[in-house]
Amino acid sequence: MTVLVTGGAGYIGSHMVHALVEAGESVVVIDNLSTGFSTYLPEGVPLFIGDVADENLVEGVINAHGIDAIIHFAGSVVVPESMRDPLAYYRNNTATSRNLLNAAVKCGVKRFIFSSTAAVYGNPDITPVAEEAPTRPLSPYGSSKLMTEIMLHDIAPAYGMEFVVLRYFNVAGADPQGRTGLATMGATHLLKIAVEAATGQRNKIDVYGTDYPTPDGSCIRDFIHVSDLVQAHRAALAYLREGGTSTTLNCGYGRGYSVLETIEAVRRASGRNFAVQYAPRRDGDIMTMIADTSRIRATLNWTPQYDDLETIARHALAWEEKLARERFGVELMAKSA
Incomplete structure (x- = not known):
């Protein structure tokens, strides 16, 4: 059995590939490398450079590698x-x-894990x-993800596929071993921008x-460490292989x-x-977004290991310092706490 990871050279996808390889899984990746980096993939993992929208490419990979499950990360996120x-x-x-x-349906793939987002909720009535909760996205990003969720709900009964949709809250941090992290230039993630400011790569951070x-007038977010997030995907894969329903x-x-x-x-x-520079609110931003996690904890065999903002910040900072050494050959001014 082999797992196809789309967008597997990206931020979350590369962490996923490392976690799967560590677990002894056979993995292949499709990524167009528009925001991903092949250098952060484990050695020996097959990478097919191309567009996930290319059905001929996807069908060829599925058939050649005996794919039994797809974890779909590829997409735009800003x-x-x-x-x-x-x-x-x-x-x-x-x-x-x-x-x-x-392509998955034509090739008989029966297990699908989708990278969705809490942005599908919009501004929730209750946190x-x-x-x-009602899904009322405030941005085309949230709407585009919700449309894929709707497709999955329609496809599952029609074609005998089972899926897990994982709605991410705010993903942050980096691999504790320093193998991969968020490397995209011009990234808009709050923690990424903050560690770039802390290491002198930005002269300020906008709020x-x-x-x-x-309580302090700024938006509130539920941050999840990227390593815990990918372990939730591993648990979702095990859940589907054990006969779990969508x-x-x-x-x-x-x-x-x-x-x-x-x-x-x-x-x-x-x-x-x-x-820190204060700026007006942006269209599409959500005021408060905190997850009710009772369902995932009851459904999956998943226990977070890095549920601590200080740890997330340290790992993000360590990765940023490593990136600077690789890209610029310099030690940045930050010091680890």
């Missing part, structure tokens, strides 16, 4: 960008997923937000909105940290101060 160019998001996230699913009805699960820790609290965690980890 909320403000989706507001500026929604058609790109409906192409990259929705139309591409449709083509991938069509922590449960999977049964969008300080007038929300939250389900949708939140991936978070069930606790929230504000944007300003997160910045302070990075300051403590780095031992450095850095400038």
